[in-house]
Amino acid sequence: MKKNIESIGYSVFFEKGLESLQQFILNGGYSQVLVLVDRNTNDYCLPVLQATIPDITDYDIIEVDPGEENKNIDFCIGVWNTMLDFGADRKALMLNLGGGVVTDMGGFAASTFKRGIDFIQIPTTLLSQVDASVGGKTGIDLGNVKNIIGTFAQPKAVFISSAFLTTLDERQMRSGFAEVIKHGLIFDKALFEKTQSIDLKDNNLDDIIYRSVQIKNEVITQDPTEKGLRKILNFGHTIGHAIEGYSLENDSNPLLHGEAIAIGMICEAYLAHKINNLSIEGLHAVVEAFNSHFEKYNFNKEIYPILIQLMQNDKKNESNKLGFALLSEIGKCDYNIFVEEDLVLESLDFYRSL
Amino acid sequence: MKKNIESIGYSVFFEKGLESLQQFILNGGYSQVLVLVDRNTNDYCLPVLQATIPDITDYDIIEVDPGEENKNIDFCIGVWNTMLDFGADRKALMLNLGGGVVTDMGGFAASTFKRGIDFIQIPTTLLSQVDASVGGKTGIDLGNVKNIIGTFAQPKAVFISSAFLTTLDERQMRSGFAEVIKHGLIFDKALFEKTQSIDLKDNNLDDIIYRSVQIKNEVITQDPTEKGLRKILNFGHTIGHAIEGYSLENDSNPLLHGEAIAIGMICEAYLAHKINNLSIEGLHAVVEAFNSHFEKYNFNKEIYPILIQLMQNDKKNESNKLGFALLSEIGKCDYNIFVEEDLVLESLDFYRSL
Numbered sequence: 001m002k003k004n005i006e007s008i009g010y011s012v013f014f015e016k017g018l019e020s021l022q023q024f025i026l027n028g029g030y031s032q033v034l035v036l037v038d039r040n041t042n043d044y045c046l047p048v049l050q051a052t053i054p055d056i057t058d059y060d061i062i063e064v065d066p067g068e069e070n071k072n073i074d075f076c077i078g079v080w081n082t083m084l085d086f087g088a089d090r091k092a093l094m095l096n097l098g099g100g101v102v103t104d105m106g107g108f109a110a111s112t113f114k115r116g117i118d119f120i121q122i123p124t125t126l127l128s129q130v131d132a133s134v135g136g137k138t139g140i141d142l143g144n145v146k147n148i149i150g151t152f153a154q155p156k157a158v159f160i161s162s163a164f165l166t167t168l169d170e171r172q173m174r175s176g177f178a179e180v181i182k183h184g185l186i187f188d189k190a191l192f193e194k195t196q197s198i199d200l201k202d203n204n205l206d207d208i209i210y211r212s213v214q215i216k217n218e219v220i221t222q223d224p225t226e227k228g229l230r231k232i233l234n235f236g237h238t239i240g241h242a243i244e245g246y247s248l249e250n251d252s253n254p255l256l257h258g259e260a261i262a263i264g265m266i267c268e269a270y271l272a273h274k275i276n277n278l279s280i281e282g283l284h285a286v287v288e289a290f291n292s293h294f295e296k297y298n299f300n301k302e303i304y305p306i307l308i309q310l311m312q313n314d315k316k317n318e319s320n321k322l323g324f325a326l327l328s329e330i331g332k333c334d335y336n337i338f339v340e341e342d343l344v345l346e347s348l349d350f351y352r353s354l
Numbered sequence: 355m356k357k358n359i360e361s362i363g364y365s366v367f368f369e370k371g372l373e374s375l376q377q378f379i380l381n382g383g384y385s386q387v388l389v390l391v392d393r394n395t396n397d398y399c400l401p402v403l404q405a406t407i408p409d410i411t412d413y414d415i416i417e418v419d420p421g422e423e424n425k426n427i428d429f430c431i432g433v434w435n436t437m438l439d440f441g442a443d444r445k446a447l448m449l450n451l452g453g454g455v456v457t458d459m460g461g462f463a464a465s466t467f468k469r470g471i472d473f474i475q476i477p478t479t480l481l482s483q484v485d486a487s488v489g490g491k492t493g494i495d496l497g498n499v500k501n502i503i504g505t506f507a508q509p510k511a512v513f514i515s516s517a518f519l520t521t522l523d524e525r526q527m528r529s530g531f532a533e534v535i536k537h538g539l540i541f542d543k544a545l546f547e548k549t550q551s552i553d554l555k556d557n558n559l560d561d562i563i564y565r566s567v568q569i570k571n572e573v574i575t576q577d578p579t580e581k582g583l584r585k586i587l588n589f590g591h592t593i594g595h596a597i598e599g600y601s602l603e604n605d606s607n608p609l610l611h612g613e614a615i616a617i618g619m620i621c622e623a624y625l626a627h628k629i630n631n632l633s634i635e636g637l638h639a640v641v642e643a644f645n646s647h648f649e650k651y652n653f654n655k656e657i658y659p660i661l662i663q664l665m666q667n668d669k670k671n672e673s674n675k676l677g678f679a680l681l682s683e684i685g686k687c688d689y690n691i692f693v694e695e696d697l698v699l700e701s702l703d704f705y706r707s708l
Contacts, residue, residue, distance in 0.1 A: 031672055077427055080496055080503060089671050112466070115491065115504045116579075137469065142434055149434060150469045151505060225470075315468040317443050318385055 005210075007134050007217050008224055012158040014210060018052040018122075021159055025056055028118065028156070031091040033059035034083065036106040038066035041098040044167040045124045049097055059095075060086040064102065068257065069248050071101040072141050073149065079109040093118045093156075099125035099172075100132040100257065104147070107138030111153030121155045124164035126176025126205070127258055130183070130212040133158045135220040135233075144245040145313045152225055160213070162206055173200045174293050175258030180208050181289055182265060183215045186232045189331030191215070196289060231335035235325045239347070240264020242310035246303060255297060262290040263297055266354070267347040271339055272326040274346075282330050287354065296354070304345055311344070359564075361488050361571050362578055366512040368564060372406040372476075375513055379410055382472065382510070385445040387413035388437065390460040392420035395452040398521040399478045403451055413449075414440040418456065422611065423602050425455045426495050427503065433463040447472045447510075453479035453526075454486040454611065458501070461492030465507030475509045478518035480530025480559070481612055484537070484566040487512045489574040489587075498599040499667045506579055514567070516560055527554045528647050529612030534562050535643055536619060537569045540586045543685030545569070550643060585689035589679045593701070594618020596664035600657060609651060616644040617651055620708070621701040625693055626680040628700075636684050641708065650708070658699055665698070 005012040013020055025033065033056060037046055042063055062082045064075050083092075096106030096119060103121045110119035123129045139150025165173070177200060184192025191211050198208065216233065223230040240261030247255040255263075269286035272278035317323045321338040328334055359366040367374055379387065387410060391400055396417050416436045418429050437446075450460030450473060457475045464473035477483045493504025519527070531554060538546025545565050552562065570587065577584040594615030601609040609617075623640035626632035671677045675692040682688055 073427070073431055077496070084496065084499060084502065084667060087666065087674060089674075091672055112503050112505055114502060115493065115506055139469065142431070142438065145438060148438065148468060149466050151466055152469055312441065313438055315444055318445055320441060320443075 005134070005213055005217050007158070008136060008154050008221055010154055010157050012134060012160060012213060012217070014160050014206075016161050016163050018049065018159050018161055021120075021122075022053040022055055024120075024157055025053065025093065028093060029091070030093040030118070031089050032086070033093050033095065034062060034086060034088060035059055035095045035097055036062045036064065036079065036102055036109075037097050038064050038099075038102055040066050040167070041102065041124050045097055045164050048161075048163055049095075049122065062086075064105070066099075066101065068101055068141075068244075069254070071105050076105055076109055076140050079105065080113060083109070083113055088113065088117065090114050090117055093120065095120050095122060097122045097124060098128070099123065100128040103128050103132045104137070104139050104150070107153055107155065108140055108150055111138055111151045116153065118156045121158045123158070123160065125168060126165055126173055126209070127179060127256075128176075129160050129165075129209055130176055130216070131179045133160060134213055134217045135230075136224065144249045144310065146241045146245055148313065148315070160209065162204075162209070165205070170200065171256060171259070175256035177293065178258030178262045178265070178290070180212045182233075182235055182261070183212045185265070185286065185327060185330060186235050186325070186333035187215045187219070187331060192289070192330055228335065231323075232325045232333040234335075235327065235333050236261040236265030236268050238264065238311055238314050238322060238324050239267045239307070239344070241314065242307045243297070243299075245310045246299075246306055247297075259294055259297070262294045263351060266290055267344075267351050268324060268326060270347040270350040271324060271343060272328070274343060275339070276326040276328050276334060276337060278327045278329060282327065285330055286327075291354065299352070304348060307348065308341060308344070359488070359567055359571050361512070362490060362508050362575055364508055364511050366488060366514060366567060366571070368514050368560075370515050370517050372403065372513050372515055375474075375476075376407040376409055378474075378511055379407065379447065382447060383445070384447040384472070385443050386440070387447050387449065388416055388440060388442060389413055389449045389451055390416045390418065390433065390456055390463075392418050392452050392456055394420050394521070395456065395478050399451055399518050402515075402517055403449070403476065416440075418459070420453075420455065422455055422495075422598075423608070425459050430459055430463055430494050433459065434467060437463070437467055442467065442471065444468050444471055447474065449474050449476060451476045451478060452482070453477065454482040457482050457486045458491070458493050458504070461507055461509065462494055462504055465492055465505045470507065472510045475512045477512070477514065479522060480519055480527055480563070481533060481610075482530075483514050483519075483563055484530055484570070485533045487514060488567055488571045489584075490578065498603045498664065500595045500599055502667065514563065516558075516563070519559070524554065525610060525613070529610035531647065532612030532616045532619070532644070534566045536587075536589055536615070537566045539619070539640065539643075539681060539684060540589050540679070540687035541569045541573065541685065546643070546684055582689065585677075586679045586687040588689075589681065589687050590615040590619030590622050592618065592665055592668050592676060592678050593621045593661070593698070595668065596661040597651070597653075599664045600653075600660055601651075613648055613651070616648045617705060620644055621698075621705050622678060622680060624701040624704040625678060625697060626682070628697060629693065630680040630682050630688060630691060632681045632683060636681065639684060640681075645708065653706070658702060661702070662695060662698070
């Protein structure tokens with residue numbers, strides 16, 4: 001049995017059956033419980049949740065459409081209005097049951113409704129369990145600019161249950177796995193090596209999920225508001241977010257977050273090799289790690305200006321220079337590295353040439 | 355010369371000529387300065403500001419429409435998008451130059467843009483100087499529900515200059531004066547008595563502004579997130595906000611905030627007399643204080659259900675009961691008092707009967 005992880009003022013509970021959840025809610029003295037779901041988690045995860053909190057029968061369900069393209073201000077306004085319709089007061093509790101869209105947007109909606117009500121994150125995808133569950137970042141997209149509006153707001157608790165992962169398809173599992181690999185690359189060579197022998201269909205993932213959350217938590221508790229160290233978590237994300245934003249706007253079947261940042265990590269490993277001492281072997285290891293799990297994404301030079309434009313909105317930039325977190329070796333990452341546009345374009349060429 | 359007031363991690367500077375502002379900005383090492391104005395402050399206040407920061411010549415102006423009815427999510431989205439267009443990064447500084455609409459919405463936009471950038475409040479109306487300038491509340495309205503979406507976010511500094519007050523008309527001055535009277539009623543009988551001999555046209559208001567900010571600051575530093583004591587600042591606001599929301603939706607020339615809460619304070623003084631030991635003389639003193647400055651607002655019983663509906667969205671409520679802060683005597687106020695709907699309606703009758 002895993003121990004809980006203590007984060008900033010709250011615990012992350014690793015409990016397949018969500019054993020502590022009901023008592024946690026009852027102890028909170030809440031006036032009301034709201035559950036935010038999307039259509040998928042409403043069908044597949046809500047019954048699991050309901051079975052674990054039999055004594056809590058009076059709650060209101062808010063449903064949003066699934067998919068990153070719906071993590072926007074319009075849906076958020078819908079959530080706020082529904083909270084108003086349900087008469088939610090400041091002592092209401094919000095349970096965010098879903099992937100990153102639900103936990104990010106639900107966290108933002110809760111942290112700004114009446115200037116902030118309590119919320120509990122129950123991430124149901126591998127991606128949200130290893131990425132969105134700790135760190136207190138909430139956010140929504142504006143247009144095609146990712147997570148540009150948000151708050152730093154800590155949940156009251158996070159519950160991680162592997163029971164929900166059985167509802168995911170292969171693409172979703174791979175998408176989350178990209179972040180697990182990232183945690184290895186930036187912080188723990190042993191975890192990275194472990195990921196290379198994992199079969200997502202067969203293996204029990206409890207250990208790598210736990211270790212992944214532990215790494216992220218170690219980083220974010222040292223730097224909750226991303227003044228420094230925390231930026232290493234953005235490895236792959238400067239370019240990855242731009243590709244994700246482009247794909248969301250232009251592809252009928254857009255890339256998932258992890259699929260996009262896998263591409264971003266290959267490109268940024270190239271940058272790391274060029275200007276941050278990552279060895280050629282290190283670069284190859286990164287390329288191979290992602291190529292063995294992800295299909296090639298095809299794009300041409302014509303979209304480079306769009307990608308650069310999207311990168312220019314990245315939160316890590318300063319004074320118009322593109323900011324990156326770059327590996328120095330497998331398991332170590334630096335941050336606040338500003339890179340010329342030409343070299344960024346070269347890294348996109350590199351990816352396309354693979 | 356007044357001393358600065360120390361609030362939660364920042365100073366309130368009382369400086370007619372904004373003498374410290376330029377150096378304060380230069381010391382911050384910001385990548386960029388954004389100035390949020392409305393049409394009025396763009397015309398009347400921006401030149402004053404510009405003259406005081408001659409060495410800062412490179413800044414971007416964001417203009418919103420003036421008026422409480424524009425403190426909404428649509429305008430806020432416009433502000434966020436303009437910040438993106440200007441390429442604002444996390445080290446940008448936002449100066450909010452205007453009344454409560456600009457400081458509340460600008461504070462919210464800044465505190466949620468890229469999860470929070472620095473902002474300085476420069477309130478230009480009497481109302482915003484005595485009310486919105488300290489306390490770290492930011493917010494916007496959703497539909498006709500006031501300030502329902504927002505954050506607790508502290509500015510880097512607040513600058514209060516009486517130079518801006520000369521640009522205000524009489525109604526705006528009275529609107530702010532209602533909050534000064536409120537600060538006397540809830541916390542300082544001497545201030546209340548002083549307000550009774552003030553002529554808004556003739557008097558220098560520096561002293562009562564300073565004392566008013568001092569009182570508010572004393573309350574909010576004891577209870578920054580409104581778990582208890584801070585609720586006394588909401589005296590008059592449960593009913594006042596409902597009347598303001600109604601008026602915004604229905605009147606061609608809607609009530610200003612202070613005009614609405616003046617009505618709210620009369621009604622809630624009635625409640626205080628009925629159930630919280632406020633003497634009949636106390637009630638009369640409140641009625642007289644506001645009747646001498648404000649015109650009667652006429653409404654009929656048919657709008658009572660709308661007002662009750664609006665009160666039900668008030669942030670102070672718990673478990674569907676209407677929450678109030680009520681005077682016990684002039685200069686003292688209690689909070690967390692929950693009142694039956696019938697008595698609230700009776701207090702509206704009382705106001706109409708005056």
